[in-house]
Amino acid sequence: MNITQINVTIAQMLDYTTPILFAALCGVLSENSGVVNIGLDGIMRFGAFFGLLGAYFSHSPWVGLLLGIAVGCAVGALHAFITIRWNGDQTVSGVAVNVIALGLMTYLLEYIFSTTGYSPQLENYFGAQAYRVHLPFLAKIPLLGALSNLSVMIWLAFILTIVLHVLLYHTVLGLRMRTCGENPKAATTLGINVFRVRWFAVIAGAALAGIGGVALSTSSFSGFSDSMPNGIGFIGLAAMIFGKWTPFGAMGAALLFGTGQIVQSIIAVTGIAPNLAPGLTLILPYVLTLAVLAGFVGRSVAPAADGLPYYKEQR
Amino acid sequence: MKALEVREVSKMFPGNLANDRISFSVEKGEIFAIVGENGAGKTTLMNIIYGIYTPSAGTIFVNEKEVKIHSVEDAIRLRMGMVHQEFMLIPRFSVTENIVVGDEPRKGIFFDYTRAVREVRELSERVSLTVDAQATTGDLPVGIQQRVEILKVLRRGAEILIFDEPTAVLTPEETADLFVTMRKLQEEGKTILFISHKLKEVMEIADRIAVLRRGKLQGIVNKKDTNEEELARMMVGRNVVLEIPKLDVPVGDVAFACHDLHVKNSRGYEALKGVSFEVRGGEIVGVAGVQGNGQDELVNAMIGFSRPVSGSMELNRKSMHMVTTAQLRKEGMSYITEDRARRGLVMPYTVRDNAIMGQHLNKPFSRGLRMDYEKVAEFAEGKVKEYDIRPGDIYDTAGSLSGGNQQKLILARELSLPHNFLIASQPTRGLDVGATEFVYGKLLEEKKAGKAILLISLELSEILGLSDRILVMFDGHIVGETTPDKTTEEALGLLMLGVGIDRKVQS
Numbered sequence: 001m002n003i004t005q006i007n008v009t010i011a012q013m014l015d016y017t018t019p020i021l022f023a024a025l026c027g028v029l030s031e032n033s034g035v036v037n038i039g040l041d042g043i044m045r046f047g048a049f050f051g052l053l054g055a056y057f058s059h060s061p062w063v064g065l066l067l068g069i070a071v072g073c074a075v076g077a078l079h080a081f082i083t084i085r086w087n088g089d090q091t092v093s094g095v096a097v098n099v100i101a102l103g104l105m106t107y108l109l110e111y112i113f114s115t116t117g118y119s120p121q122l123e124n125y126f127g128a129q130a131y132r133v134h135l136p137f138l139a140k141i142p143l144l145g146a147l148s149n150l151s152v153m154i155w156l157a158f159i160l161t162i163v164l165h166v167l168l169y170h171t172v173l174g175l176r177m178r179t180c181g182e183n184p185k186a187a188t189t190l191g192i193n194v195f196r197v198r199w200f201a202v203i204a205g206a207a208l209a210g211i212g213g214v215a216l217s218t219s220s221f222s223g224f225s226d227s228m229p230n231g232i233g234f235i236g237l238a239a240m241i242f243g244k245w246t247p248f249g250a251m252g253a254a255l256l257f258g259t260g261q262i263v264q265s266i267i268a269v270t271g272i273a274p275n276l277a278p279g280l281t282l283i284l285p286y287v288l289t290l291a292v293l294a295g296f297v298g299r300s301v302a303p304a305a306d307g308l309p310y311y312k313e314q315r
Numbered sequence: 316m317k318a319l320e321v322r323e324v325s326k327m328f329p330g331n332l333a334n335d336r337i338s339f340s341v342e343k344g345e346i347f348a349i350v351g352e353n354g355a356g357k358t359t360l361m362n363i364i365y366g367i368y369t370p371s372a373g374t375i376f377v378n379e380k381e382v383k384i385h386s387v388e389d390a391i392r393l394r395m396g397m398v399h400q401e402f403m404l405i406p407r408f409s410v411t412e413n414i415v416v417g418d419e420p421r422k423g424i425f426f427d428y429t430r431a432v433r434e435v436r437e438l439s440e441r442v443s444l445t446v447d448a449q450a451t452t453g454d455l456p457v458g459i460q461q462r463v464e465i466l467k468v469l470r471r472g473a474e475i476l477i478f479d480e481p482t483a484v485l486t487p488e489e490t491a492d493l494f495v496t497m498r499k500l501q502e503e504g505k506t507i508l509f510i511s512h513k514l515k516e517v518m519e520i521a522d523r524i525a526v527l528r529r530g531k532l533q534g535i536v537n538k539k540d541t542n543e544e545e546l547a548r549m550m551v552g553r554n555v556v557l558e559i560p561k562l563d564v565p566v567g568d569v570a571f572a573c574h575d576l577h578v579k580n581s582r583g584y585e586a587l588k589g590v591s592f593e594v595r596g597g598e599i600v601g602v603a604g605v606q607g608n609g610q611d612e613l614v615n616a617m618i619g620f621s622r623p624v625s626g627s628m629e630l631n632r633k634s635m636h637m638v639t640t641a642q643l644r645k646e647g648m649s650y651i652t653e654d655r656a657r658r659g660l661v662m663p664y665t666v667r668d669n670a671i672m673g674q675h676l677n678k679p680f681s682r683g684l685r686m687d688y689e690k691v692a693e694f695a696e697g698k699v700k701e702y703d704i705r706p707g708d709i710y711d712t713a714g715s716l717s718g719g720n721q722q723k724l725i726l727a728r729e730l731s732l733p734h735n736f737l738i739a740s741q742p743t744r745g746l747d748v749g750a751t752e753f754v755y756g757k758l759l760e761e762k763k764a765g766k767a768i769l770l771i772s773l774e775l776s777e778i779l780g781l782s783d784r785i786l787v788m789f790d791g792h793i794v795g796e797t798t799p800d801k802t803t804e805e806a807l808g809l810l811m812l813g814v815g816i817d818r819k820v821q822s
Contacts, residue, residue, distance in 0.1 A: 189365070
């Protein structure tokens with residue numbers, strides 16, 4: 001295995017990690033304020049399709065990104081409306097979002113492009129050389145060389161991880177969000193508007209999931225496929241749990257899961273364990289998450305009020 | 316000057332008038348108590364004043380000016396602060412984070428934690444309420460957590476402080492500390508509203524006392540002109556016997572015995588470190604101790620929830636090694652829990668279903684695979700009458716009942732199971748005088764019937780009044796055994812804190 005091969009493998013791993021990380025960050029943001037959003041898989045699907053749509057018709061992936069964020073916010077607002085305004089069951093609402101995304105995107109794909117399965121391919125997408133972040137000074141350094149030529153979306157994911165960490169743990173808003181996620185009643189007695197904070201967290205989180213979808217269809221791939229996001233939203237949720245509901249924890253987990261995705265290529269390149277069944281490496285994330293939930297690798301405890309609707313005048 | 320006045324305030328909940336035209340005023344610098352049974356509307360009233368609930372009618376005046384309090388922000392702006400019954404603290408947060416959240420020192424959009432810690436330290440020194448500003452709140456004892464709550468409201472400049480049942484979770488020593496704090500606040504000119512159903516405490520600390528019953532104000536009295544009996548009568552609407560009569564019952568055979576019992580708590584730490592005692596028929600054995608000294612682990616082991624690490628237990632002289640809760644119950648054990656919501660009842664289920672839980676598989680309630688709900692209903696109706704469980708509809712959910720009626724339902728069920736040994740774990744926790752009186756009466760009836768009773772309680776007056784023998788628990792050991800006529804609350808209190816105990820002798 002030479003340096004180029006290693007760099008390519010790392011870059012590939014980061015490519016897989018990115019959508020998982022966006023999804024996980026969506027979960028971290030939303031659930032720290034107390035709202036479970038299992039609809040983030042569906043929101044990613046929205047983001048993936050509309051990202052492609054924007055990029056395809058404008059010939060600029062940036063427009064796709066903006067459209068993906070807008071659609072993410074809109075679907076997030078729907079989830080917020082159901083679960084915060086009307087105290088609907090968060091799981092049911094999330095499942096509904098997933099089901100809507102499944103049917104609606106397939107329909108739109110066929111209606112707009114008159115194709116099934118795959119959208120037309122993009123020429124201008126974040127994965128294309130023209131849209132990559134070129135850092136030639138890194139190219140010659142082993143391992144870091146992988147970072148010399150990455151899609152802007154990959155960088156965005158890692159930058160947003162830091163931003164989210166600062167937001168949650170070093171800003172006033174973050175402290176208040178965590179208060180709402182731990183004890184909304186306490187937040188109310190302190191004069192914090194729980195509903196407003198949760199609306200913000202859910203919509204901002206959904207925007208992240210939307211970006212994750214855009215990263216899939218315009219960065220990892222150069223088009224939308226009807227199987228997107230292929231459960232990545234749920235892997236993201238697993239990464240969030242594995243990462244104990246923190247941005248950096250989620251990032252570590254997403255990197256691990258991303259590595260799980262490329263084990264196949266590593267096997268192909270290195271020739272280690274050639275007889276390992278391909279499916280086995282893909283279930284790694286789930287096995288790890290189960291292990292975490294069962295408490296084998298240190299306990300992971302959700303915010304205390306995570307998933308609970310908040311009624312202000314409840315007796 | 317009147318710091319606070321409410322005029323004709325009412326609050327309507329669906330199907331329930333929680334506050335009915337209540338009017339009173341509180342002078343600046345006064346400690347004003349509001350007493351009433353559970354469900355009398357005290358907490359609702361406070362939540363209205365503090366802006367959590369919107370009143371259905373009425374007006375509120377602060378510093379003799381009419382105000383509209385639509386939200387907690389409004390209340391805070393009017394310099395009010397509330398120390399809630401269930402603490403509004405986040406266990407994972409540091410003390411500082413808990414105190415400043417909602418009104419944080421900031422640098423731009425950033426939270427200035429260093430300055431927050433400094434401010435909390437300064438505040439805690441100024442009002443001499445000592446706390447460790449950087450400690451994780453959930454690790455602190457309850458009394459200290461309450462201090463954090465008080466600091467939280469003081470930091471927001473509260474002039475009117477509302478204490479909602481603040482002593483419910485405190486030990487006698489912590490309560491004494493709290494009263495010192497309250498007096499100090501009073502000296503500084505703060506106005507204090509003290510919500511309670513513990514008349515002894517109200518008589519100790521309050522200047523004036525308002526009594527609520529079923530949402531209505533029964534009257535406002537000066538502490539000087541009243542006494543506990545009068546207050547109890549106003550609260551319950553009839554004479555209440557707070558004195559517990561002494562019953563002499565011949566002591567029978569050993570019903571329960573344990574020897575050198577060691578039990579780990581949920582975190583794997585040995586919380587019960589070798590306990591031996593026995594309980595005989597016709598006697599009440601009281602276990603006194605500050606919460607968290609092994610009582611929970613003892614109960615859990617006794618009811619088969621957790622397995623002792625070592626040691627033995629016998630029920631009616633049969634070894635109860637590795638048996639299930641069901642077997643223990645079959646062998647004659649009943650259990651009254653303090654945790655009505657999680658252990659005592661299934662809140663969303665009806666009174667009817669809760670009444671037969673535990674014997675739901677027995678005849679006549681169940682025949683083969685089929686439940687005979689007619690028999691179940693008949694049984695439940697009988698118990699509702701016998702125990703005067705209100706409102707009295709067996710199809711109400713257990714969760715809709717008041718605390719006292721929930722406890723009556725638990726008693727009805729547990730005492731109707733065939734048993735000769737009863738564990739009563741804090742059987743009057745959170746109950747008002749009326750319901751407490753009822754529970755005491757039932758326990759004494761049990762004793763008269765020759766049942767063996769283990770009474771675990773944090774209330775020393777309860778332990779002293781009911782028990783024939785008293786065991787004192789401290790740090791997982793039984794550090795003393797005495798009888799009510801040979802000890803006092805003070806002496807017990809010291810023992811409970813481990814004062815004057817040579818640990819080597821004990822273990």
